Amino acid sequence: MKIAVAQLDAGTSPASNLERLSRAARERSSQDALVEALFFPELFDVGYRLRSLETEFAQEAPWSDMDLETLARETNLVLAGGMIERPAPGETFNAFKVFDPAHGLTAVYHKRHLVSFMGEPDYLRAGDALVSCAFGGLRWGLLICYDLRFPEHSRALALEHNVDVLAIVSAWPFPRRDHWRTLLRARAIENQCYVVGCNRVGTADRYTFCGSSAVIDPFGEVVAEAGTESEELLVADISPALVAEVRTRLPVRRDIRERSSDVR
Numbered sequence: 001m002k003i004a005v006a007q008l009d010a011g012t013s014p015a016s017n018l019e020r021l022s023r024a025a026r027e028r029s030s031q032d033a034l035v036e037a038l039f040f041p042e043l044f045d046v047g048y049r050l051r052s053l054e055t056e057f058a059q060e061a062p063w064s065d066m067d068l069e070t071l072a073r074e075t076n077l078v079l080a081g082g083m084i085e086r087p088a089p090g091e092t093f094n095a096f097k098v099f100d101p102a103h104g105l106t107a108v109y110h111k112r113h114l115v116s117f118m119g120e121p122d123y124l125r126a127g128d129a130l131v132s133c134a135f136g137g138l139r140w141g142l143l144i145c146y147d148l149r150f151p152e153h154s155r156a157l158a159l160e161h162n163v164d165v166l167a168i169v170s171a172w173p174f175p176r177r178d179h180w181r182t183l184l185r186a187r188a189i190e191n192q193c194y195v196v197g198c199n200r201v202g203t204a205d206r207y208t209f210c211g212s213s214a215v216i217d218p219f220g221e222v223v224a225e226a227g228t229e230s231e232e233l234l235v236a237d238i239s240p241a242l243v244a245e246v247r248t249r250l251p252v253r254r255d256i257r258e259r260s261s262d263v264r
Contacts, residue, residue: 001136004028004038005234006081007213007226009202010047014062017045021079022071024233029075035235036136040081041169041200042145043094048171048204050123053084053092065097065105072099078135081198082144082169085110094124096142096169098133107133109142113150118207120146132161138240139163141193145170148183148197151190158191159253164243165194172199177210177228189220192247194238201229218246 006024010017025038045063046053062084072079078100085095085108094111110127114120130153132141141157148154148168157163166187172180180199188195195216200209214225215236226232247253 001036001138002032002034002235002237003136003196003215004032004035004077005196005198005213005215005224005226005236006038006040007198007211007230007232007234008041008044008200009231010041010044010200010204012047012049012052014045014060017047018063018067018071021081025071025075025077025079028233028235029077032235035077037078037080038075039167039169039196039198040079041198042082042096042171043084044081044169044200045083048200048207048209050119051205053123065099068097068099069104072101072104076101080140080167080169082171092124093127094120094144096131096144096167098135098140098142100135106135107131107142109144111144111147112153113146115146130156130161132157132163136238138165138238141166143168145172148180148187151187154187154191158193159256163191163193164240165196165238166191167196168198170197170199171204171207171209172212173207174210174228177212180210181212181214184214184216185220185222188216188218192218192250192252193243194218196236196238201231218243 080098085093096109098107109131141163201211211228215223224234224236
């Protein structure tokens, strides 16, 4: 299948951020009818402004699922990316949601690994479940930003969920760009799957984000990569046949001695 990765900046208004995403989706949908899915960055509705969740956004609510379901239907794209979710009073999650143009909301993942040194546990609850979903003839494992640093998370998705692609939506800051790029390739190589990394650019609070969104193939080769400062829209093909070929040519999985569930 063909996918698009929207490396975008985010402002202070959820409504303006939705318009930004809508423009990117409609542009891609009109320019290339073969694109089936579009990814957008972590917490894109609120622009990763955690300290403003209860104040600055009190007068303007973050996105609803219906907003994204409507956009997915109108553009005929699977929309997959990050937004705030508040299922109950006092519960706020960093969510990765997938919206199908025909079926609406089809998957919700809550970020399991919260970044303590960036204060995320002060504002967010951690999720407790691995989540994968299927679209475009592929199985996708969902991760958010800091999850990338925990190889056992990706390994469990690869072995227990048998994913073809690891999709990571992120707000990854400087000065750790080299970590981002290295870890994306490492997760692809060790799990013999595609990795799609969608990061944002711009600033929020005291953070400046490093972009460098990328698509990595199952052999660790960079299929497409964005720069560090500008909004960009990457387009790449994801091939189930290549996943199968790499796993057949280099059958690492049959030599595994410890399953991920044994080493948690």
